[in-house]
Amino acid sequence: MQTSIVIAGFGGQxxxxxxxxxxxxxxxxxxxVTWIPSYGPExxxxxxxxxxxxxxxxxxxxxxxxxxIVLAMNQPSAVKYAPLIGLGGLLVVNTxxxxxxxxxxxxxxxxxxxxxxxxxxxxxxLANVVLLGALLATxxxxxxPVVEKAxxxxxxxxxxxxxxxxxxxxxxxxxxxxxxxxxxx
Amino acid sequence: xxxxxxKGNEAIAEAAVRAGxxxxxxxxxxxxxxxxxxxxxxxxxxxxxxxxxxxxxxxIHMVYGAASAGKRAFTTSSSPGISLMQEGLSYxxxxxxxxxxxxxxxxGPGLGNIQPSxxxxxxMTRSAGHGDYHPLVLAPATVQxxxxxxxxxxxxAFLYRHLVVLLADGILGQMMEPVEMxxxxxxxxxxxxxxxxxxxxxxxxxxxxxxxxxxxxxxxxLRLQAKLAQIAxxxxxxxxxxxxxxxxxxxxxxxxxxxxxxxxxxxREQGQRVGLFRPISLWPFPAQPLAQLSRHVDSIxxxxxxxxxxxxxxxxxxxxxxxxxxxxxxxxxxxEEIVEALPMKPKxxxxxxxxxxxxxxxxxxxxxxxxxx
Amino acid sequence: xxxxxxxxxxxxxxxxxxxxxxxxxxxxxLRDVHTHYCPGCTHGTIxxxxxxxxxxxxIRERTLMVAPVGCAVFxxxxxxxxxxxxxxxxxxxxxTGLKRVLPDQIVFTYQGDxxxxxxxxxxxxxxxxxxxKITVIFVNNAVYGMTGGQMAPTSLPGQVTSSSPxxxxxxxxxxxxxxxxxxxxxxxxxxxxxRSVHSVAEIxxxxxxxxxxxxxxxxxxxxxxxxxxxxxPTNWRMDPAGALDFIRxxxxxxxxxxxxxxxx
Numbered sequence: 001m002q003t004s005i006v007i008a009g010f011g012g013q014x015x016x017x018x019x020x021x022x023x024x025x026x027x028x029x030x031x032x033v034t035w036i037p038s039y040g041p042e043x044x045x046x047x048x049x050x051x052x053x054x055x056x057x058x059x060x061x062x063x064x065x066x067x068x069i070v071l072a073m074n075q076p077s078a079v080k081y082a083p084l085i086g087l088g089g090l091l092v093v094n095t096x097x098x099x100x101x102x103x104x105x106x107x108x109x110x111x112x113x114x115x116x117x118x119x120x121x122x123x124x125x126l127a128n129v130v131l132l133g134a135l136l137a138t139x140x141x142x143x144x145p146v147v148e149k150a151x152x153x154x155x156x157x158x159x160x161x162x163x164x165x166x167x168x169x170x171x172x173x174x175x176x177x178x179x180x181x182x183x184x185x
Numbered sequence: 186x187x188x189x190x191x192k193g194n195e196a197i198a199e200a201a202v203r204a205g206x207x208x209x210x211x212x213x214x215x216x217x218x219x220x221x222x223x224x225x226x227x228x229x230x231x232x233x234x235x236x237x238x239x240x241x242x243x244x245i246h247m248v249y250g251a252a253s254a255g256k257r258a259f260t261t262s263s264s265p266g267i268s269l270m271q272e273g274l275s276y277x278x279x280x281x282x283x284x285x286x287x288x289x290x291x292x293g294p295g296l297g298n299i300q301p302s303x304x305x306x307x308x309m310t311r312s313a314g315h316g317d318y319h320p321l322v323l324a325p326a327t328v329q330x331x332x333x334x335x336x337x338x339x340x341x342a343f344l345y346r347h348l349v350v351l352l353a354d355g356i357l358g359q360m361m362e363p364v365e366m367x368x369x370x371x372x373x374x375x376x377x378x379x380x381x382x383x384x385x386x387x388x389x390x391x392x393x394x395x396x397x398x399x400x401x402x403x404x405x406x407l408r409l410q411a412k413l414a415q416i417a418x419x420x421x422x423x424x425x426x427x428x429x430x431x432x433x434x435x436x437x438x439x440x441x442x443x444x445x446x447x448x449x450x451x452x453r454e455q456g457q458r459v460g461l462f463r464p465i466s467l468w469p470f471p472a473q474p475l476a477q478l479s480r481h482v483d484s485i486x487x488x489x490x491x492x493x494x495x496x497x498x499x500x501x502x503x504x505x506x507x508x509x510x511x512x513x514x515x516x517x518x519x520x521e522e523i524v525e526a527l528p529m530k531p532k533x534x535x536x537x538x539x540x541x542x543x544x545x546x547x548x549x550x551x552x553x554x555x556x557x558x
Numbered sequence: 559x560x561x562x563x564x565x566x567x568x569x570x571x572x573x574x575x576x577x578x579x580x581x582x583x584x585x586x587x588l589r590d591v592h593t594h595y596c597p598g599c600t601h602g603t604i605x606x607x608x609x610x611x612x613x614x615x616x617i618r619e620r621t622l623m624v625a626p627v628g629c630a631v632f633x634x635x636x637x638x639x640x641x642x643x644x645x646x647x648x649x650x651x652x653x654t655g656l657k658r659v660l661p662d663q664i665v666f667t668y669q670g671d672x673x674x675x676x677x678x679x680x681x682x683x684x685x686x687x688x689x690x691k692i693t694v695i696f697v698n699n700a701v702y703g704m705t706g707g708q709m710a711p712t713s714l715p716g717q718v719t720s721s722s723p724x725x726x727x728x729x730x731x732x733x734x735x736x737x738x739x740x741x742x743x744x745x746x747x748x749x750x751x752x753r754s755v756h757s758v759a760e761i762x763x764x765x766x767x768x769x770x771x772x773x774x775x776x777x778x779x780x781x782x783x784x785x786x787x788x789x790x791p792t793n794w795r796m797d798p799a800g801a802l803d804f805i806r807x808x809x810x811x812x813x814x815x816x817x818x819x820x821x822x
Contacts, residue, residue, distance in 0.1 A: 023361055035361040039355070057450075059447075060447025060450065060520060061447045062360050062362075065521060238651070242651070243680065246645060247652070248655060249652050250642070250644075250654060253656065254656050258659070280643075382660070383619050383640055384618070384619055385619040389639050389640050389641065390640050391634045391643070392643065393634065
């Protein structure tokens with residue numbers, strides 16, 4: 001079993017951190033995992049993405065041409081990655097900053113107004129964690145409590161004061177999809 | 186032992202620290218700068234030497250100086266910076282002082298870009314400076330392996346009084362992976378018999394690479410060659426993956442080696458008998474094991490992030506042309522691409538009568554490694 | 559280690575007859591070997607001065623020398639010191655590596671003008687900027703000696719060399735570089751002077767400067783550099799005495815002797 005996830009957005013949206021959080025959680029869940037960022041000369045404000053591969057076996061390629069899951073935090077990312085998603089994949093879109101892209105019938109679309117959800121949870125900057133919550137409610141690639149625990153363990157020192165807000169944002173993201181799942185059922 | 190997520194560059198830096206590095210001299214260049222940044226706080230915290238040099242040229246000659254004092258000195262850079270270091274590398278090799286160098290390769294030639302590449306294969310295995318020598322070149326495929334190889338690099342450098350190169354690329358430098366770090370080694374203060382320490386109660390020592398007499402210089406070269414022969418005999422490293430019954434063999438190193446591993450699994454799922462040979466030491470190249478494996482397969486596909494530099498070694502070893510897939514300039518081959526490049530396509534029935542995976546000897550002569558026209 | 563004495567000291571033995579104590583000793587810090595330097599070349603004089611200073615300071619057993627590429631490339635064969643041989647111009651970087659891992663040792667480079675002022679400007683300027691606690695003996699003879707007298711960064715305007723046959727024309731080949739003046743402005747430099755060895759009086763002054771340069775390092779004050787105007791009769795196509803006159807009459811006006819920075 002192997003899952004590839006691409007998280008993409010503007011630099012500064014916490015794209016790389018969201019991926020690292022997922023990677024830490026995967027390691028805590030005793031999975032094989034790789035995390036790799038896009039790296040470029042831009043320091044701030046450019047586009048950023050990272051790829052996380054979570055697997056039961058040692059990970060070969062740390063990159064995925066057709067990721068199973070894409071978290072698109074802005075419009076350019078949604079446009080770029082929607083067509084690249086693998087067969088039967090999942091697209092989580094931050095509808096606060098992106099229109100819902102035309103998707104293929106085989107791709108499951110999860111629209112989340114992540115900025116608004118994050119703001120309601122306490123901090124607009126936590127849209128990244130909201131999307132992670134929404135993802136895990138939709139497709140439990142890792143148990144949600146493990147990710148929440150990873151937040152506690154790996155939130156950088158300088159963001160420590162935002163731990164409660166992060167947790168709230170993660171839960172709000174999770175709840176947004178959990179509810180819908182139940183409604184749909 | 187705890188396993189933690191480490192970024193490749195930082196993991197390599199920490200592994201060097203734990204292996205007892207006394208001194209680091211470096212210069213910023215993407216995609217290896219995290220090494221420098223990490224060491225800028227870590228080394229002084231342990232009372233060790235960290236210095237950001239004025240250039241890669243300065244850095245390698247500072248390493249040369251510190252290594253001449255018998256210390257575990259190292260530097261790190263990326264392709265264009267390595268070009269600048271070539272002068273120092275050659276002096277270090279000729280002077281027979283131990284030195285460890287990390288090259289996190291990026292795309293070239295010229296300023297190129299900062300994306301991953303394997304185009305320094307020639308530079309490191311063939312021409313790491315003027316004169317007749319090869320550094321010992323180790324190419325990890327995972328962050329863990331980079332840590333493990335870094336951990337033995339100083340030992341190898343001191344054992345042979347030679348240059349040891351850890352050759353990785355931007356992917357390995359930038360990616361995070363779980364790593365089990367070795368413990369911090371405490372080294373007794375080393376005082377090798379050749380080190381410059383001040384001529385106290387003994388004749389002075391001299392470290393030089395100058396031998397004006399032709400006979401003298403040939404003597405040095407013969408000594409270097411004898412040492413290299415010893416390294417070639419003892420320091421070959423490689424990994425074989427699913428090769429036991431393979432009909433097709435992929436040869437790839439470093440990052441591409443791990444991507445090819447995924448390709449092997451994919452091809453196997455499609456019913457193809459594919460295996461991977463991954464050289465870990467690029468110099469010395471594990472020629473014997475590859476030659477042996479090549480006798481049992483029908484085709485060989487070399488995959489690299491360059492125009493086919495290692496392919497030349499592989500063709501020399503297997504005695505004929507092989508198939509090749511190369512991406513350049515920061516383009517990274519995908520497992521799917523590698524599977525597509527396999528010369529033999531999946532068959533409905535792959536079993537040969539009575540075959541145990543080993544090819545009959547006579548097929549060796551019949552078989553051609555050449556890509557079909 | 560016998561001290562090198564500058565004048566004889568007379569003693570009396572018990573029976574009243576005078577004994578002479580040595581007035582000349584070969585410095586411990588030099589090896590008793592013939593050098594390859596040309597007749598009349600003042601590298602030998604400068605070697606001797608450096609060796610005497612090291613002896614007098616009692617630091618021979620903790621002094622490490624970094625030799626250059628140039629005429630002094632074999633300096634390590636002449637000095638009785640632990641030493642190494644740097645690539646062309648890189649001596650200050652190599653010295654930095656040595657000094658950083660052996661901070662209690664005394665490290666000096668011995669460099670010519672092509673080595674230090676041309677190919678090695680990056681290394682010397684940044685060693686100076688960092689205030690490396692090393693000593694630099696910078697021997698300026700205004701030509702590339704070892705390769706046969708080509709124009710150097712310190713060649714004089716109008717100077718004919720094998721690569722400036724019409725004489726150095728500053729409009730085309732640039733002006734001579736004044737290293738100690740340049741370095742004196744850097745906070746990391748504690749001692750930057752220029753001396754010459756064209757006369758006995760100047761030789762004595764040069765020795766004092768070398769001594770102060772090493773003392774500067776011993777005191778941990780920063781980088782110390784002594785530029786020494788030196789002769790090259792062979793490549794200047796002169797006899798030894800004429801070459802010394804050339805330093806006095808031609809070089810000194812372009813490279814004025816003096817102290818450009820003295821701290822401590």
